[in-house]
Amino acid sequence: MTKESPLKTLIGLAQDDVDTAAQRLGRLQRERGEAEAQLQALITYRDEYHARFTESARAGMAAGSVRNFQAFIDTLDAAIGQQQRMLEQADARLEAAKPEWRRQKQKLGSYEVLQARSEATEARKSARREQRDADEHAARVLRMRASNP
Template identity: 70%
Template sequence: MSKHFPIKTLIDLAQNDVDSAAKQLGRVQRERADVEAQLEALIRYRDEYHASFSQSAQTGMPAGNWRNFQAFIDTLDMAIEQQRRLLATATSRVEAAKPEWQRQKRKLGSYEVLQARGDAAEARVLARREQRDADEHAAKMLRMRHENVN
């Protein structure tokens, strides 16, 4: 029914933009999830290492081992802090990608509404034309019957 080729072209372009924005959003969401998983793994490893070391330290240990442990924990803490910064950056990217995807969805929705309105207007014109043709046919039949009666 639709003869609205320009709007169809706009809808196709807008759909491509939505798809592209959705892919970008999905990519940054996956990246954020990966960064978050790495952070959780680092925290878990630090906690496990700390617990294991604390348990072995209860039986006594040389001062050198204690310094090595503290240096390693400090290194892990720095890695955790760096990963937290990466997570904050990844979260910012996700938050920046969401509005673009939403904007593209709204634009596509607007074009689809315009197309629906155009299709409805076209349907109304067609219905009026069909009604007019039916009325003309009925009038013609009535005239023919009237002529045949006379």
């Protein structure tokens, strides 16, 4: 069993942190999308209800019906306002999560650069070692040939 280097352990932990931050960002994006969809649904419903009422009002309508319509429109407007605030809050949470994701991504990138440098250094050492071994072997062969004419 090979032992993992501390840098690989850090990379694994950093990748976990990036994954967690990305999942959070995705969840917040979905929540924002849902809030926006609900807002659009409320606005569409309000517009359709208003259009139906306007069409009915052209034929004449009792004062009580007009008051009921106005009360319902006021309720819809309040719901739309509340949903707009929820959308703004979802936007704020989403924007607040982006720097954390970027920071985690940058940390992971830094560890990966260090790992690449470490691997390159090890490769150079290994190449030098192989070259030295080959040179020593060639020198031994020459000495053996020189001593055995």
